[in-house]
Amino acid sequence: MKIVSFHRDTPFTEILSDLKTKVLTKTERLPWRCYDDLSCLCVKEKIFEQHEELFRRYKAMVEENITVNVHAEGQDEIPWGVRYVGAQRLWRKGRGAGVKVAVIDTGISRDHFDLKDQIKGGIQLVRGKQNGHGTHVAGIIVAEMNQRGIVGVSPEAHLYDVRAFDHEGKSSLSTILQALQWSIANKMDVINMSFGMPQYSEAMARAVGRAHQQGIVLVASAGNGGGEAEYPARYDGVLGVSAIDQTGKLASFSARGKGVNMKAPGVDILSTWPGNQFKKLNGTSMAAPHVAGLKALEIGRKRKKA
Incomplete structure:
Protein backbone atom coordinates (compact mmCIF):
# COMPACT_ATOMS: atom_id res chain seq x y z
CA MET A 1 0.00 0.00 0.00
CA ASN A 65 2.36 2.33 4.64
CA ILE A 66 4.58 2.08 7.71
CA THR A 67 3.79 0.19 10.91
CA VAL A 68 2.67 2.31 13.87
CA ASN A 69 2.92 1.06 17.47
CA VAL A 70 0.94 2.01 20.57
CA HIS A 71 2.94 3.40 23.49
CA ALA A 72 2.41 0.40 25.74
CA GLU A 73 4.89 -0.75 28.38
CA GLY A 74 5.28 -4.09 26.65
CA GLN A 75 4.38 -7.64 27.55
CA ASP A 76 5.35 -10.05 30.26
CA GLU A 77 8.01 -12.50 29.13
CA ILE A 78 6.88 -16.07 29.66
CA PRO A 79 10.02 -18.03 30.65
CA TRP A 80 10.53 -21.36 28.94
CA GLY A 81 9.80 -23.30 32.13
CA VAL A 82 6.39 -21.67 32.54
CA ARG A 83 5.58 -22.54 28.92
CA TYR A 84 6.94 -26.07 29.30
CA VAL A 85 4.62 -26.97 32.19
CA GLY A 86 1.61 -25.78 30.20
CA ALA A 87 0.68 -22.86 32.44
CA GLN A 88 -0.68 -20.73 29.57
CA ARG A 89 -3.24 -23.39 28.69
CA LEU A 90 -4.24 -23.79 32.33
CA TRP A 91 -4.74 -20.04 32.81
CA ARG A 92 -7.96 -20.29 30.80
CA LYS A 93 -9.48 -21.98 33.86
CA GLY A 94 -7.90 -19.70 36.45
CA ARG A 95 -4.56 -18.31 37.58
CA GLY A 96 -4.49 -19.49 41.17
CA ALA A 97 -6.38 -16.49 42.56
CA GLY A 98 -6.19 -16.35 46.35
CA VAL A 99 -4.33 -19.64 46.82
CA LYS A 100 -1.87 -19.23 49.71
CA VAL A 101 1.68 -20.28 48.88
CA ALA A 102 4.43 -20.20 51.50
CA VAL A 103 8.03 -19.99 50.30
CA ILE A 104 10.37 -21.20 53.04
CA ASP A 105 13.64 -19.75 51.84
CA THR A 106 16.21 -16.95 52.18
CA GLY A 107 13.61 -14.18 52.08
CA ILE A 108 11.90 -12.38 49.22
CA SER A 109 12.58 -8.93 47.82
CA ARG A 110 9.30 -7.32 48.86
CA ASP A 111 9.71 -4.23 46.71
CA HIS A 112 10.27 -6.06 43.42
CA PHE A 113 7.65 -4.77 40.97
CA ASP A 114 6.78 -8.30 39.80
CA LEU A 115 6.23 -9.58 43.37
CA LYS A 116 5.20 -6.80 45.74
CA ASP A 117 1.47 -6.96 45.01
CA GLN A 118 1.46 -10.75 45.40
CA ILE A 119 3.12 -10.82 48.82
CA LYS A 120 0.40 -10.98 51.45
CA GLY A 121 2.43 -11.70 54.57
CA GLY A 122 5.02 -13.97 56.11
CA ILE A 123 7.48 -14.18 58.99
CA GLN A 124 11.16 -13.36 59.41
CA LEU A 125 12.75 -16.16 61.44
CA VAL A 126 16.23 -15.03 60.38
CA ARG A 127 17.51 -11.46 60.34
CA GLY A 128 20.25 -9.73 58.40
CA LYS A 129 21.26 -9.54 54.78
CA GLN A 130 19.35 -11.64 52.24
CA ASN A 131 20.53 -13.33 49.08
CA GLY A 132 18.47 -13.65 45.91
CA HIS A 133 17.54 -17.33 46.11
CA GLY A 134 14.12 -16.82 47.71
CA THR A 135 13.26 -13.98 45.33
CA HIS A 136 14.11 -16.17 42.35
CA VAL A 137 11.98 -19.05 43.65
CA ALA A 138 9.06 -16.69 44.36
CA GLY A 139 9.06 -15.26 40.84
CA ILE A 140 8.76 -18.69 39.26
CA ILE A 141 5.59 -19.25 41.26
CA VAL A 142 3.79 -15.91 41.26
CA ALA A 143 5.45 -13.19 39.15
CA GLU A 144 2.58 -10.90 38.28
CA MET A 145 0.93 -10.29 34.90
CA ASN A 146 1.58 -6.57 34.69
CA GLN A 147 2.99 -6.11 31.16
CA ARG A 148 6.47 -5.84 32.63
CA GLY A 149 9.18 -8.35 33.45
CA ILE A 150 8.13 -11.98 33.52
CA VAL A 151 5.09 -13.99 34.54
CA GLY A 152 5.01 -16.92 36.98
CA VAL A 153 3.15 -20.21 36.82
CA SER A 154 0.30 -19.03 39.09
CA PRO A 155 0.37 -15.25 38.77
CA GLU A 156 -2.68 -14.57 40.94
CA ALA A 157 -1.70 -16.75 43.90
CA HIS A 158 -0.97 -15.11 47.27
CA LEU A 159 2.66 -15.32 48.31
CA TYR A 160 3.89 -15.67 51.90
CA ASP A 161 7.53 -14.94 52.65
CA VAL A 162 8.71 -17.37 55.33
CA ARG A 163 12.36 -16.49 55.81
CA ALA A 164 14.26 -19.33 57.47
CA PHE A 165 17.69 -19.10 55.77
CA ASP A 166 20.50 -16.56 56.08
CA HIS A 167 22.39 -14.81 53.29
CA GLU A 168 24.65 -17.85 52.89
CA GLY A 169 21.65 -20.11 52.32
CA LYS A 170 22.02 -21.83 55.70
CA SER A 171 19.42 -22.58 58.35
CA SER A 172 18.92 -24.92 61.28
CA LEU A 173 16.53 -27.78 61.83
CA SER A 174 14.81 -25.89 64.65
CA THR A 175 14.23 -22.87 62.40
CA ILE A 176 12.78 -25.06 59.65
CA LEU A 177 10.42 -26.59 62.21
CA GLN A 178 9.31 -23.07 63.18
CA ALA A 179 8.72 -22.24 59.53
CA LEU A 180 6.58 -25.33 59.02
CA GLN A 181 4.67 -24.65 62.23
CA TRP A 182 3.94 -21.08 61.11
CA SER A 183 2.77 -22.30 57.69
CA ILE A 184 0.40 -24.80 59.27
CA ALA A 185 -0.96 -22.28 61.80
CA ASN A 186 -1.57 -19.73 59.05
CA LYS A 187 -3.39 -22.23 56.86
CA MET A 188 -1.16 -22.24 53.81
CA ASP A 189 -2.40 -24.20 50.80
CA VAL A 190 1.04 -24.92 49.33
CA ILE A 191 4.53 -24.90 50.87
CA ASN A 192 7.58 -24.66 48.61
CA MET A 193 10.80 -26.02 50.10
CA SER A 194 13.75 -25.47 47.77
CA PHE A 195 16.29 -26.84 50.23
CA GLY A 196 17.48 -30.15 51.57
CA MET A 197 19.66 -32.19 53.89
CA PRO A 198 21.12 -35.66 53.39
CA GLN A 199 20.01 -37.19 56.69
CA TYR A 200 16.58 -38.23 57.94
CA SER A 201 15.05 -36.21 60.78
CA GLU A 202 12.21 -37.65 62.84
CA ALA A 203 11.15 -34.16 63.97
CA MET A 204 10.94 -32.83 60.40
CA ALA A 205 9.18 -35.99 59.26
CA ARG A 206 6.53 -35.33 61.91
CA ALA A 207 6.25 -31.66 60.94
CA VAL A 208 5.73 -32.35 57.23
CA GLY A 209 3.41 -35.21 58.17
CA ARG A 210 1.26 -32.83 60.19
CA ALA A 211 1.18 -30.32 57.35
CA HIS A 212 0.16 -33.06 54.93
CA GLN A 213 -2.62 -34.16 57.29
CA GLN A 214 -3.91 -30.58 57.31
CA GLY A 215 -4.31 -30.78 53.53
CA ILE A 216 -1.29 -28.64 52.68
CA VAL A 217 0.54 -29.52 49.46
CA LEU A 218 4.27 -29.81 50.18
CA VAL A 219 6.77 -29.46 47.34
CA ALA A 220 10.54 -29.90 47.77
CA SER A 221 13.57 -29.81 45.51
CA ALA A 222 15.31 -33.18 45.17
CA GLY A 223 18.88 -31.84 45.45
CA ASN A 224 21.77 -30.90 43.19
CA GLY A 225 24.32 -33.57 43.98
CA GLY A 226 23.45 -35.84 41.06
CA GLY A 227 22.81 -38.79 43.39
CA GLU A 228 19.86 -39.80 45.53
CA ALA A 229 17.25 -37.31 46.64
CA GLU A 230 17.62 -35.48 49.94
CA TYR A 231 15.12 -34.69 52.69
CA PRO A 232 12.48 -33.25 52.89
CA ALA A 233 11.86 -34.43 49.30
CA ARG A 234 12.08 -38.06 50.45
CA TYR A 235 9.46 -37.81 53.18
CA ASP A 236 6.03 -39.34 52.66
CA GLY A 237 3.50 -36.70 51.72
CA VAL A 238 6.08 -34.48 49.99
CA LEU A 239 6.38 -34.02 46.23
CA GLY A 240 10.07 -34.36 45.44
CA VAL A 241 11.06 -32.60 42.21
CA SER A 242 14.09 -33.21 40.00
CA ALA A 243 15.32 -30.82 37.30
CA ILE A 244 15.14 -31.16 33.51
CA ASP A 245 16.50 -29.03 30.68
CA GLN A 246 14.66 -27.61 27.66
CA THR A 247 14.84 -30.96 25.84
CA GLY A 248 13.16 -32.72 28.74
CA LYS A 249 16.36 -34.48 29.72
CA LEU A 250 17.23 -34.90 33.38
CA ALA A 251 19.91 -32.38 34.32
CA SER A 252 23.27 -33.91 35.18
CA PHE A 253 23.32 -32.19 38.58
CA SER A 254 19.81 -33.28 39.55
CA ALA A 255 19.18 -35.79 42.32
CA ARG A 256 17.02 -38.73 41.32
CA GLY A 257 15.58 -42.02 42.47
CA LYS A 258 13.59 -42.66 45.64
CA GLY A 259 11.64 -39.63 46.76
CA VAL A 260 11.42 -38.05 43.31
CA ASN A 261 7.78 -37.83 42.26
CA MET A 262 7.98 -35.23 39.53
CA LYS A 263 10.32 -33.54 37.07
CA ALA A 264 10.21 -29.86 36.13
CA PRO A 265 12.32 -27.21 34.39
CA GLY A 266 15.51 -26.37 36.29
CA VAL A 267 18.10 -25.24 33.74
CA ASP A 268 18.56 -21.63 32.57
CA ILE A 269 15.49 -20.49 34.47
CA LEU A 270 14.80 -16.77 34.26
CA SER A 271 13.14 -15.25 37.31
CA THR A 272 13.03 -12.27 39.63
CA TRP A 273 16.12 -11.02 41.47
CA PRO A 274 16.61 -8.31 44.12
CA GLY A 275 16.89 -4.74 42.89
CA ASN A 276 14.01 -5.10 40.40
CA GLN A 277 16.26 -7.29 38.31
CA PHE A 278 16.04 -10.71 36.65
CA LYS A 279 18.52 -13.55 36.54
CA LYS A 280 18.93 -17.06 35.14
CA LEU A 281 19.76 -19.87 37.56
CA ASN A 282 20.08 -23.66 37.45
CA GLY A 283 18.99 -26.10 40.11
CA THR A 284 16.27 -28.30 41.51
CA SER A 285 15.50 -25.22 43.62
CA MET A 286 14.10 -23.78 40.37
CA ALA A 287 12.25 -26.98 39.45
CA ALA A 288 10.24 -27.25 42.69
CA PRO A 289 8.46 -23.87 42.37
CA HIS A 290 7.19 -24.81 38.91
CA VAL A 291 5.34 -27.68 40.59
CA ALA A 292 4.24 -25.47 43.50
CA GLY A 293 2.74 -23.07 40.96
CA LEU A 294 0.94 -25.88 39.14
CA LYS A 295 -0.54 -27.09 42.43
CA ALA A 296 -1.74 -23.57 43.18
CA LEU A 297 -3.49 -23.51 39.80
CA GLU A 298 -5.08 -26.88 40.54
CA ILE A 299 -6.36 -25.75 43.93
CA GLY A 300 -7.74 -22.56 42.39
CA ARG A 301 -9.63 -24.52 39.71
CA LYS A 302 -11.19 -26.84 42.28
CA ARG A 303 -12.38 -23.91 44.37
CA LYS A 304 -14.00 -22.28 41.37
CA LYS A 305 -15.98 -25.46 40.69
CA ALA A 306 -17.08 -25.87 44.32
Whole structure:
Protein backbone atom coordinates (compact mmCIF):
# COMPACT_ATOMS: atom_id res chain seq x y z
CA MET A 1 0.00 0.00 0.00
CA LYS A 2 1.15 3.53 -0.87
CA ILE A 3 -0.16 6.69 0.76
CA VAL A 4 -0.51 9.44 -1.85
CA SER A 5 -1.17 13.02 -0.68
CA PHE A 6 -1.99 15.66 -3.30
CA HIS A 7 -1.35 19.38 -2.98
CA ARG A 8 -4.27 21.01 -1.16
CA ASP A 9 -4.50 23.81 -3.73
CA THR A 10 -5.19 21.31 -6.51
CA PRO A 11 -8.90 20.45 -6.88
CA PHE A 12 -9.06 16.91 -5.53
CA THR A 13 -12.30 16.09 -7.31
CA GLU A 14 -10.69 16.83 -10.67
CA ILE A 15 -7.65 14.66 -9.87
CA LEU A 16 -9.88 11.84 -8.74
CA SER A 17 -12.02 12.05 -11.85
CA ASP A 18 -8.93 11.92 -14.08
CA LEU A 19 -7.48 8.94 -12.17
CA LYS A 20 -10.74 7.01 -12.39
CA THR A 21 -10.80 7.45 -16.15
CA LYS A 22 -7.25 6.23 -16.64
CA VAL A 23 -6.86 3.63 -13.85
CA LEU A 24 -10.18 1.92 -13.18
CA THR A 25 -10.88 -1.23 -15.19
CA LYS A 26 -13.47 -3.95 -15.12
CA THR A 27 -11.12 -6.19 -13.14
CA GLU A 28 -9.86 -3.49 -10.79
CA ARG A 29 -12.81 -1.66 -9.33
CA LEU A 30 -11.41 -0.66 -5.91
CA PRO A 31 -7.74 0.20 -6.35
CA TRP A 32 -7.63 2.74 -3.53
CA ARG A 33 -9.25 4.10 -0.41
CA CYS A 34 -10.19 7.73 -0.78
CA TYR A 35 -10.06 10.49 1.86
CA ASP A 36 -11.66 13.49 0.15
CA ASP A 37 -11.26 15.90 3.05
CA LEU A 38 -7.52 15.13 3.25
CA SER A 39 -6.82 15.03 -0.49
CA CYS A 40 -5.27 11.61 0.06
CA LEU A 41 -5.48 8.14 -1.45
CA CYS A 42 -4.32 4.80 -0.03
CA VAL A 43 -3.39 3.01 -3.24
CA LYS A 44 -2.72 -0.70 -3.75
CA GLU A 45 0.97 -1.34 -4.36
CA LYS A 46 0.41 -3.03 -7.72
CA ILE A 47 -1.80 -0.21 -9.03
CA PHE A 48 0.67 2.45 -7.95
CA GLU A 49 3.55 0.68 -9.71
CA GLN A 50 1.52 0.35 -12.91
CA HIS A 51 0.50 4.03 -12.93
CA GLU A 52 3.30 5.66 -10.96
CA GLU A 53 4.01 8.25 -13.64
CA LEU A 54 0.37 9.33 -13.60
CA PHE A 55 0.23 9.70 -9.82
CA ARG A 56 3.48 11.62 -9.67
CA ARG A 57 2.35 13.97 -12.46
CA TYR A 58 0.27 15.74 -9.84
CA LYS A 59 3.36 16.36 -7.73
CA ALA A 60 1.94 14.23 -4.99
CA MET A 61 3.76 13.18 -1.82
CA VAL A 62 4.13 9.40 -1.76
CA GLU A 63 4.69 7.55 1.52
CA GLU A 64 5.10 3.94 2.56
CA ASN A 65 2.36 2.33 4.64
CA ILE A 66 4.58 2.08 7.71
CA THR A 67 3.79 0.19 10.91
CA VAL A 68 2.67 2.31 13.87
CA ASN A 69 2.92 1.06 17.47
CA VAL A 70 0.94 2.01 20.57
CA HIS A 71 2.94 3.40 23.49
CA ALA A 72 2.41 0.40 25.74
CA GLU A 73 4.89 -0.75 28.38
CA GLY A 74 5.28 -4.09 26.65
CA GLN A 75 4.38 -7.64 27.55
CA ASP A 76 5.35 -10.05 30.26
CA GLU A 77 8.01 -12.50 29.13
CA ILE A 78 6.88 -16.07 29.66
CA PRO A 79 10.02 -18.03 30.65
CA TRP A 80 10.53 -21.36 28.94
CA GLY A 81 9.80 -23.30 32.13
CA VAL A 82 6.39 -21.67 32.54
CA ARG A 83 5.58 -22.54 28.92
CA TYR A 84 6.94 -26.07 29.30
CA VAL A 85 4.62 -26.97 32.19
CA GLY A 86 1.61 -25.78 30.20
CA ALA A 87 0.68 -22.86 32.44
CA GLN A 88 -0.68 -20.73 29.57
CA ARG A 89 -3.24 -23.39 28.69
CA LEU A 90 -4.24 -23.79 32.33
CA TRP A 91 -4.74 -20.04 32.81
CA ARG A 92 -7.96 -20.29 30.80
CA LYS A 93 -9.48 -21.98 33.86
CA GLY A 94 -7.90 -19.70 36.45
CA ARG A 95 -4.56 -18.31 37.58
CA GLY A 96 -4.49 -19.49 41.17
CA ALA A 97 -6.38 -16.49 42.56
CA GLY A 98 -6.19 -16.35 46.35
CA VAL A 99 -4.33 -19.64 46.82
CA LYS A 100 -1.87 -19.23 49.71
CA VAL A 101 1.68 -20.28 48.88
CA ALA A 102 4.43 -20.20 51.50
CA VAL A 103 8.03 -19.99 50.30
CA ILE A 104 10.37 -21.20 53.04
CA ASP A 105 13.64 -19.75 51.84
CA THR A 106 16.21 -16.95 52.18
CA GLY A 107 13.61 -14.18 52.08
CA ILE A 108 11.90 -12.38 49.22
CA SER A 109 12.58 -8.93 47.82
CA ARG A 110 9.30 -7.32 48.86
CA ASP A 111 9.71 -4.23 46.71
CA HIS A 112 10.27 -6.06 43.42
CA PHE A 113 7.65 -4.77 40.97
CA ASP A 114 6.78 -8.30 39.80
CA LEU A 115 6.23 -9.58 43.37
CA LYS A 116 5.20 -6.80 45.74
CA ASP A 117 1.47 -6.96 45.01
CA GLN A 118 1.46 -10.75 45.40
CA ILE A 119 3.12 -10.82 48.82
CA LYS A 120 0.40 -10.98 51.45
CA GLY A 121 2.43 -11.70 54.57
CA GLY A 122 5.02 -13.97 56.11
CA ILE A 123 7.48 -14.18 58.99
CA GLN A 124 11.16 -13.36 59.41
CA LEU A 125 12.75 -16.16 61.44
CA VAL A 126 16.23 -15.03 60.38
CA ARG A 127 17.51 -11.46 60.34
CA GLY A 128 20.25 -9.73 58.40
CA LYS A 129 21.26 -9.54 54.78
CA GLN A 130 19.35 -11.64 52.24
CA ASN A 131 20.53 -13.33 49.08
CA GLY A 132 18.47 -13.65 45.91
CA HIS A 133 17.54 -17.33 46.11
CA GLY A 134 14.12 -16.82 47.71
CA THR A 135 13.26 -13.98 45.33
CA HIS A 136 14.11 -16.17 42.35
CA VAL A 137 11.98 -19.05 43.65
CA ALA A 138 9.06 -16.69 44.36
CA GLY A 139 9.06 -15.26 40.84
CA ILE A 140 8.76 -18.69 39.26
CA ILE A 141 5.59 -19.25 41.26
CA VAL A 142 3.79 -15.91 41.26
CA ALA A 143 5.45 -13.19 39.15
CA GLU A 144 2.58 -10.90 38.28
CA MET A 145 0.93 -10.29 34.90
CA ASN A 146 1.58 -6.57 34.69
CA GLN A 147 2.99 -6.11 31.16
CA ARG A 148 6.47 -5.84 32.63
CA GLY A 149 9.18 -8.35 33.45
CA ILE A 150 8.13 -11.98 33.52
CA VAL A 151 5.09 -13.99 34.54
CA GLY A 152 5.01 -16.92 36.98
CA VAL A 153 3.15 -20.21 36.82
CA SER A 154 0.30 -19.03 39.09
CA PRO A 155 0.37 -15.25 38.77
CA GLU A 156 -2.68 -14.57 40.94
CA ALA A 157 -1.70 -16.75 43.90
CA HIS A 158 -0.97 -15.11 47.27
CA LEU A 159 2.66 -15.32 48.31
CA TYR A 160 3.89 -15.67 51.90
CA ASP A 161 7.53 -14.94 52.65
CA VAL A 162 8.71 -17.37 55.33
CA ARG A 163 12.36 -16.49 55.81
CA ALA A 164 14.26 -19.33 57.47
CA PHE A 165 17.69 -19.10 55.77
CA ASP A 166 20.50 -16.56 56.08
CA HIS A 167 22.39 -14.81 53.29
CA GLU A 168 24.65 -17.85 52.89
CA GLY A 169 21.65 -20.11 52.32
CA LYS A 170 22.02 -21.83 55.70
CA SER A 171 19.42 -22.58 58.35
CA SER A 172 18.92 -24.92 61.28
CA LEU A 173 16.53 -27.78 61.83
CA SER A 174 14.81 -25.89 64.65
CA THR A 175 14.23 -22.87 62.40
CA ILE A 176 12.78 -25.06 59.65
CA LEU A 177 10.42 -26.59 62.21
CA GLN A 178 9.31 -23.07 63.18
CA ALA A 179 8.72 -22.24 59.53
CA LEU A 180 6.58 -25.33 59.02
CA GLN A 181 4.67 -24.65 62.23
CA TRP A 182 3.94 -21.08 61.11
CA SER A 183 2.77 -22.30 57.69
CA ILE A 184 0.40 -24.80 59.27
CA ALA A 185 -0.96 -22.28 61.80
CA ASN A 186 -1.57 -19.73 59.05
CA LYS A 187 -3.39 -22.23 56.86
CA MET A 188 -1.16 -22.24 53.81
CA ASP A 189 -2.40 -24.20 50.80
CA VAL A 190 1.04 -24.92 49.33
CA ILE A 191 4.53 -24.90 50.87
CA ASN A 192 7.58 -24.66 48.61
CA MET A 193 10.80 -26.02 50.10
CA SER A 194 13.75 -25.47 47.77
CA PHE A 195 16.29 -26.84 50.23
CA GLY A 196 17.48 -30.15 51.57
CA MET A 197 19.66 -32.19 53.89
CA PRO A 198 21.12 -35.66 53.39
CA GLN A 199 20.01 -37.19 56.69
CA TYR A 200 16.58 -38.23 57.94
CA SER A 201 15.05 -36.21 60.78
CA GLU A 202 12.21 -37.65 62.84
CA ALA A 203 11.15 -34.16 63.97
CA MET A 204 10.94 -32.83 60.40
CA ALA A 205 9.18 -35.99 59.26
CA ARG A 206 6.53 -35.33 61.91
CA ALA A 207 6.25 -31.66 60.94
CA VAL A 208 5.73 -32.35 57.23
CA GLY A 209 3.41 -35.21 58.17
CA ARG A 210 1.26 -32.83 60.19
CA ALA A 211 1.18 -30.32 57.35
CA HIS A 212 0.16 -33.06 54.93
CA GLN A 213 -2.62 -34.16 57.29
CA GLN A 214 -3.91 -30.58 57.31
CA GLY A 215 -4.31 -30.78 53.53
CA ILE A 216 -1.29 -28.64 52.68
CA VAL A 217 0.54 -29.52 49.46
CA LEU A 218 4.27 -29.81 50.18
CA VAL A 219 6.77 -29.46 47.34
CA ALA A 220 10.54 -29.90 47.77
CA SER A 221 13.57 -29.81 45.51
CA ALA A 222 15.31 -33.18 45.17
CA GLY A 223 18.88 -31.84 45.45
CA ASN A 224 21.77 -30.90 43.19
CA GLY A 225 24.32 -33.57 43.98
CA GLY A 226 23.45 -35.84 41.06
CA GLY A 227 22.81 -38.79 43.39
CA GLU A 228 19.86 -39.80 45.53
CA ALA A 229 17.25 -37.31 46.64
CA GLU A 230 17.62 -35.48 49.94
CA TYR A 231 15.12 -34.69 52.69
CA PRO A 232 12.48 -33.25 52.89
CA ALA A 233 11.86 -34.43 49.30
CA ARG A 234 12.08 -38.06 50.45
CA TYR A 235 9.46 -37.81 53.18
CA ASP A 236 6.03 -39.34 52.66
CA GLY A 237 3.50 -36.70 51.72
CA VAL A 238 6.08 -34.48 49.99
CA LEU A 239 6.38 -34.02 46.23
CA GLY A 240 10.07 -34.36 45.44
CA VAL A 241 11.06 -32.60 42.21
CA SER A 242 14.09 -33.21 40.00
CA ALA A 243 15.32 -30.82 37.30
CA ILE A 244 15.14 -31.16 33.51
CA ASP A 245 16.50 -29.03 30.68
CA GLN A 246 14.66 -27.61 27.66
CA THR A 247 14.84 -30.96 25.84
CA GLY A 248 13.16 -32.72 28.74
CA LYS A 249 16.36 -34.48 29.72
CA LEU A 250 17.23 -34.90 33.38
CA ALA A 251 19.91 -32.38 34.32
CA SER A 252 23.27 -33.91 35.18
CA PHE A 253 23.32 -32.19 38.58
CA SER A 254 19.81 -33.28 39.55
CA ALA A 255 19.18 -35.79 42.32
CA ARG A 256 17.02 -38.73 41.32
CA GLY A 257 15.58 -42.02 42.47
CA LYS A 258 13.59 -42.66 45.64
CA GLY A 259 11.64 -39.63 46.76
CA VAL A 260 11.42 -38.05 43.31
CA ASN A 261 7.78 -37.83 42.26
CA MET A 262 7.98 -35.23 39.53
CA LYS A 263 10.32 -33.54 37.07
CA ALA A 264 10.21 -29.86 36.13
CA PRO A 265 12.32 -27.21 34.39
CA GLY A 266 15.51 -26.37 36.29
CA VAL A 267 18.10 -25.24 33.74
CA ASP A 268 18.56 -21.63 32.57
CA ILE A 269 15.49 -20.49 34.47
CA LEU A 270 14.80 -16.77 34.26
CA SER A 271 13.14 -15.25 37.31
CA THR A 272 13.03 -12.27 39.63
CA TRP A 273 16.12 -11.02 41.47
CA PRO A 274 16.61 -8.31 44.12
CA GLY A 275 16.89 -4.74 42.89
CA ASN A 276 14.01 -5.10 40.40
CA GLN A 277 16.26 -7.29 38.31
CA PHE A 278 16.04 -10.71 36.65
CA LYS A 279 18.52 -13.55 36.54
CA LYS A 280 18.93 -17.06 35.14
CA LEU A 281 19.76 -19.87 37.56
CA ASN A 282 20.08 -23.66 37.45
CA GLY A 283 18.99 -26.10 40.11
CA THR A 284 16.27 -28.30 41.51
CA SER A 285 15.50 -25.22 43.62
CA MET A 286 14.10 -23.78 40.37
CA ALA A 287 12.25 -26.98 39.45
CA ALA A 288 10.24 -27.25 42.69
CA PRO A 289 8.46 -23.87 42.37
CA HIS A 290 7.19 -24.81 38.91
CA VAL A 291 5.34 -27.68 40.59
CA ALA A 292 4.24 -25.47 43.50
CA GLY A 293 2.74 -23.07 40.96
CA LEU A 294 0.94 -25.88 39.14
CA LYS A 295 -0.54 -27.09 42.43
CA ALA A 296 -1.74 -23.57 43.18
CA LEU A 297 -3.49 -23.51 39.80
CA GLU A 298 -5.08 -26.88 40.54
CA ILE A 299 -6.36 -25.75 43.93
CA GLY A 300 -7.74 -22.56 42.39
CA ARG A 301 -9.63 -24.52 39.71
CA LYS A 302 -11.19 -26.84 42.28
CA ARG A 303 -12.38 -23.91 44.37
CA LYS A 304 -14.00 -22.28 41.37
CA LYS A 305 -15.98 -25.46 40.69
CA ALA A 306 -17.08 -25.87 44.32
